[in-house]
Amino acid sequence: MGNIKIGLEVHSQLTNLNSKLFCSCPTDYRGKEANSYICTVCMGIPGTLPVLNKKAVEDAILIALSLNSKISDKMYFFRKNYFYPDMPKNFQISQYDKAGGITLATGGYVSIPNKKVRIRRIQIEEDPARITYEGTIYKSKSSLVDYNRAGIALLEIVTEPDMESPKEARIFLQKLSSILEHLDVCHSYLEGSMRCDANISMEGGKRVEIKNISSFKEVERALNFEMTRQRNLLIKGISTKMETRHWDEIRRVTISLRIKEEEEEYRYFPEPDLVPTIITKEWVETIKDKMPELPDAHKERLIKKYELSPQNADVLVNYKLLGDFFEKCAEIYYKPGAISNWLVGDLLGYLHEKGIQLQEMKISPVHITKMLKMVDNGIISGKIAKTVLEEMIISGKMPEIIVKEKGLIRIHSDELIEQLTNKVFEENKEAVNDALEDEKAMHYLIGQVMKLTKGRADPELTNKVVRDKLIEHKKLLEKKN
Ligand SMILES: [Zn+2]
Incomplete structure (x- = not known):
């Protein structure tokens, strides 16, 4: 150079x-x-x-x-x-x-x-x-x-x-x-x-x-x-x-x-x-005597106290407001790793994308911790949480309100997922036959069920229902032959 x-x-x-x-x-x-x-x-x-x-x-x-x-x-x-x-x-x-x-x-x-x-x-x-x-x-x-x-x-x-x-x-x-x-x-x-x-x-x-x-x-x-x-x-x-x-x-x-x-x-x-x-x-x-904690000491403390990655700690120190916000969240719900990932990744990314300043966002630490608890309790998926987060930043509404208003609650009902799976099997006969041999085709079927519920179906449950149906299907074919 x-x-x-x-x-x-x-x-x-x-x-x-x-x-x-x-x-x-x-x-x-x-x-x-x-x-x-x-x-x-x-x-x-x-x-x-x-x-x-x-x-x-x-x-x-x-x-x-x-x-x-x-x-x-x-x-x-x-x-x-x-x-x-x-x-x-x-x-x-x-x-x-x-x-x-x-x-x-x-x-x-x-x-x-x-x-x-x-x-x-x-x-x-x-x-x-x-x-x-x-x-x-x-x-x-x-x-x-x-x-x-x-x-x-x-x-x-x-x-x-x-x-x-x-x-x-x-x-x-x-x-x-x-x-x-x-x-x-x-x-x-x-x-x-x-x-x-x-x-x-x-x-x-x-x-x-x-x-x-x-x-x-x-x-x-x-x-x-x-x-x-x-x-x-x-x-x-x-x-x-x-x-x-x-x-x-x-x-x-x-x-x-x-x-x-x-x-x-x-x-x-x-x-x-x-x-x-x-x-x-x-x-x-x-x-x-009034000298507060400076960035280098702040970073070291975040890494030691919360076991954060140096990368996340760096961002939280560079954006001091976000760093303070993070510590308030961790006080309410001690999941520092997950919180820092959400703040540094999705939250900051969305703010940059929309050109919103940190101090302009309408959410409090309680918004974030409530949202995380909903993910941890299986009420919403991580993917849905992302939508909820973006909506919270703009409107300031609490996550449970957004989930209710937009009908985002995860579907745990076996019955409903089975119904949808039957529908997908009916419409994708070729993929069903392929899925007996091919993992990819099976994931395609699971994906189709998820798509019908706009990502709200419980993935583990969907996985299980599709696999069970395939076994059933296989047995049926064997009987026929
Ligand atoms: Zn003057």
Whole structure:
């Protein structure tokens, strides 16, 4: 594959806060009327002053600790000056690691299979506004600005270029997101709460930066596209330029935004309206005491306590909500193996297929455990349970109600199965004769009976009835001859 170096800049909102980073505007802006969550501070009206949100700093410290980073004992905010309508002040309050600037934390790493991806630095900044376009950014005749997002607390996590394939970048992001989910400080399922810039260089060539990728799947796609594009240039003997490109999600291509031979000039200088933040060892210690269980320990515990397969444990850790859901189910009905298989396999598969988020599904652990008990007690088959599960996710109805309404209860009646078997024998005389010699033909007959009951016939009973009938049939034939 050649020598590929990928580094990421992850922007993660601190979503467990009640107010923005420097003012008291609320943070649940999603789906709200545009420009309704704003005040004089986040709109940058002259004369107003920012006040730092203490909880935001604490959440950021918790994240930095979980990434094994070194917390600075003093940090500064800097103004990043640029001219763009997503910041009403024409600057963003951010942090800077040059010109005497000190960010929240430096160093650290995230473990992924076979490697540690090193963290370069972690900084706190305010989120810019959201700009929306009609259609694509290139063809739109106008753009609209919504300042509700402006001033939301944002954490920037910058990695070293330690990833060597687009897939590895995705695995890193998945792990990072799982860590944040475990800390309960950033909920990546919220639209736009985790965004990413990626830089990639190949064969020691110039670094290309891809801006504003909205999801992990898109990061892998964008990097794959960029890898192919750069490789094709290399084959033609053209060297890549140092540039910034935009990922067009709809057309799935990267497009050049600007060629840059030097770092962009943001005229950084210390924010004069904020004093340096002192982070004492004692403060860090009290935050450290709140450190919850992190993904690696969580996985180990699931495997040990419930004897889960590492694969299932992995999925339950990656989807923390599902992991919590699993443990609640196991508390009610201790069948951890079966429960984890249902959740990781059928349930998650169905949610992905329908594009439903975990927190949107209408079922509780009781739904799952009741359904499993019905399978274990032979009231419904595993196959029917799958139908019941899907219906539960959509409607939130209890399994016994669905089974009743849809007439899905397993048929245990000998009489009924015998009747149906007679019918099948009548209609498939050739197969009946074959079935005396041939197992396949016999299974075909059993299948036909099951089909008549839409899968509800008790399979063992059906099996027995068909076999008995065949023996009878054989005896009858022998008598005739
Ligand atoms: Zn505000």
